[in-house]
Amino acid sequence: MSSAPQSTTPTVPLHERRRRATRLEIARAAAALFARDGVDQTTAEDIARASGVALRTFYRYFRTKQDAVAPLLLAGADRWRARLAELLDALTGGGTAGEHARSAPAHDLVEALAVSVAETMAEGDDGGPEGLEWTRSLLRAAESDEALRDVWYRVNRQSEERLAEVLEGWPGFGDDPVAHRLAAAAATDAVRLSIERWAATDAPPEGDDGPAALVDRCLRMLAAGVFSS
Template structure:
């Protein structure tokens, strides 16, 4: 099976899992239920995912993969926040904010298994962000200053998504622009004093051992 076909099957499984979790609840949904909904054997399902909660992972990674691609495309000398702004990331609700993903993120608040997957996805993304920032700054990916900036980017994105989910769940109106606007607010706050984001001026020059401004 081609990699593209495998990715499509994984996404189909993820959507079926979210639908079942929404209707039946996570505890009452089995791997057999998910496999049956997709039209594959349970044995095949476990070749794709180690557990039923992990089946939702492809939906949770879509937005982070998109942002990582935007960061990689940032030209040298252009602050990352400026590049994301020009790319239109903050102008509208981004694809991974729409249902069923927004509902899935809301479910992570009450389902420990789904929360574990959500945090694992962001943990993996943090390493990707560190590699991107290291390339821009010339520091190794394991450099503490690079890892701190990657963590700040990661947490800002996660909190923006969770804030969107909270507002919708509580019946509050999200800000104009939806998740895009929330990400702008969160990343701007995180960028203060972090040179790779273009925030070095606000926070002063990086300390000893820190990477140069990007």
């Protein structure tokens, strides 16, 4: 019998990958139409037609036209958490909290959060500058559409909950049962606030006035109290 190690990384079934791809294509189509025509002037039929799916397929995935943009808003957050998990694993050596508590000071966590945000926002596709421009147009449209604002806040809530899972094993928090939840809430709001602040301006995605720079500033303002053990 072979003793070769088996991968523990779960394989996503083909049908699930196709489902995610379809949802994201619909989300891109919805965002483009909202930006071009406005939310009120865009119908679910328009989105389905633009994304090349039947209307019944659209409603299989989304309850409303505003819900359709959620996968696009979540795409960058998903990549951020994945990159953050890699950085935190490298910092702690992938071991237990007890083994690495002294080698995981608060500033390491803040740095990992800031670096992972900056790297994700510099990527291509939906998580990088193009994705940020989509987000800016959606946030501007959300100013006059309550349902779209609700989607934005729901996406941030989901991101916060998933971020808390990533931060749960950070050794600097010790045995405090709420520290990782508080840190996740603070970090998520730092990102949300920074993107909202940037979206209200005409600043480019990169540079000192871009969202990554604003996130870095917010995280360092919070660091002394929220992220210390």
